[in-house]
Amino acid sequence: MSAPRTLLDKIWDDHVVCEPSGELPLLYIDRHLVHEVTSPQAFEGLRLAGRRVRRPEATFATPDHNVPTSDRRLPIADPVSKQQIDTLRANCREFGVRLFDLGDADQGIVHVIGPELGITQPGMTVVCGDSHTATHGALGALAFGIGTSEVEHVLATQTLRQAKPRSLEVRVNGRLLPGVTAKDLVLHIIGRLSTEGGSGFVIEYTGEGIRGLGMAERMTVCNMSIEAGARAGMIAPDVTTFDYIRGRDFAPRDFDRAVAAWEKLPSDPNATYDRVEIFAADAVVPQVTWGTNPAQVVGVDARVPDPDAFADPNERSSAARALDYMGLAGGTPIAEIAIDRVFIGSCTNSRIEDLRAAARVVQGHRVAGTVRAMVVPGSGRVKRQAEEEGLDRVFREAGFDWREAGCSMCLGMNPDTLAPGERCASTSNRNFEGRQGKGGRTHLVSPAMAAAAAVRGHFVDIRDWDYR
Amino acid sequence: MEPFTTHQGTVAALDRANVDTDQIIPKQFLKRIERTGFGQFLFFDWRFLPDGSADPGFELNRPEAAGATILLARRNFGCGSSREHAPWALADYGFRAVIAPTFADIFFNNCFQNGMVPVKLAEADVDELFRRAAAAAAAGTQYRMRVDLRECTVSDDAGFSQSFSVDPFRRQCLLEGLDDIALSLRHADAISAWEAAHGLPPVGA
């Protein structure tokens, strides 16, 4: 009998093309996702070397980072953004890559449309020139972000040079309490692991607290693995996964046969991980970041920490610098922090389930007079679905902007940005300095917490919310 | 790719942990479709004041960091996004090596594709290098170091010498400035065999 293997081991073993001596192994890549920001130099490299895309049918592209989220009938105002999107279009045409273009009903954030269209599936290796590729691990795939030179390498060879990463089991015992979401869980995990705690590891999330999550929630968790330094996060496929994929555009035709193969993927009972970290789901409360990295996070019922409270000198100086940038004093109760903007969107939290959760909070309330709030669906499909359910009306009537799909103010490469000093409750994944606009101050929260903050004008504990 | 064998140069000391790629090259500069010309935007929001002049307080703008080609940094350097624009900007600015206790994975890999060596040293060694750099600055001089990829050592003229480890394949590619796509394409038969074994139609058929 062969030794028990983890989900990572199984996908890895199945995809090693060769391990020539003195070289790093070549790993076969099943799905390559492409967006406009990290691909132009890779296609240009192919052109200069006279190379072709090895498997155009395994390569899928969409513009998302730069796209305007306002009226799509207008031309793109920023000429450089326009050039990048035009370049993607031209490259896809020249190299035969399937493009979900602006104006296409299925355009959207690459990490939203990949699973939504059934392009990414259990047991696959998935890469994209984007660190949040980890999202696709929620389907039981090995999915990770790569640099542009590696994008070129995958385009040309359909493989990647990779050393096998180590495995980290993050086991979540018990169930999340009411009002506490997958976003809170992953922020809590990152807070404990630190921004580099997962470095060199692929995280497999296991346990009752993970099994009980729906696909959108699992994607939220895997999405933020990179914020703990891990290249990838993954969750073993199960009935929830299969039900999610069944019937999607690119789902396998012989679905039962595919499921039979996918059922063999979960880690064997006695498989061992290089490291194990255990969390209790019922210890998690709604989270709010106070600093400039996602590990600088506390519960909504806590206070902004005092930098002097950190024993580690690096952490102390990071905290002091972060508070200075954020314009916050140590000791301030989180619930007393007033906000100016609210952003509900990004590949972390822009799926239909996220919008439903936010709309439930907003229903029957109005956005505070001091706040500007926007909702940016993750894809054209999410937007249509939300409109069918009347969620757009709930948001609009409350005073939210209702936008077209894209990355938007997650990183503000398009016109959606914070002004210097503006404070934002955001459902995205990074609160780095300047991420949402130079001088902008980002607090990461769940969709429900963001919606409640929009209504009250400051953070509130969603567990006390007055649902109408 | 430009090969890297040994390099001697002056050090810029950036005493901050968790420097993320959004700081190394802010998103407003990711719209170019070339690989070159990013150096002018390196650490843009830290380097320049709102009026566009250089911020004299920022580490890279200090006199002792002028012309620096080796960047000394703290833990988790290069965390965040996968943007290769970060190493492009560092390389274009003139850096050939970054020394830190730890690096984020994707940034670390991206360095090798761009003729730049990421050197991982123990935290205590990095502390010592920061002390030496600060002492040189206090004395009004520049701190010089040498990075030798053939021997896998970093050293200065005042007795510091430490070895570092690097994946042998990545090292070889850097030493020889190899095109790693060409290297991988030498295994095209193995790739085709993998595809056939997994029931994929032959490429180009």
Ligand code: SF4
């Ligand atoms: S939504 Fe944000 S994190 Fe996600 S792919 Fe777009 S820019 Fe990156």
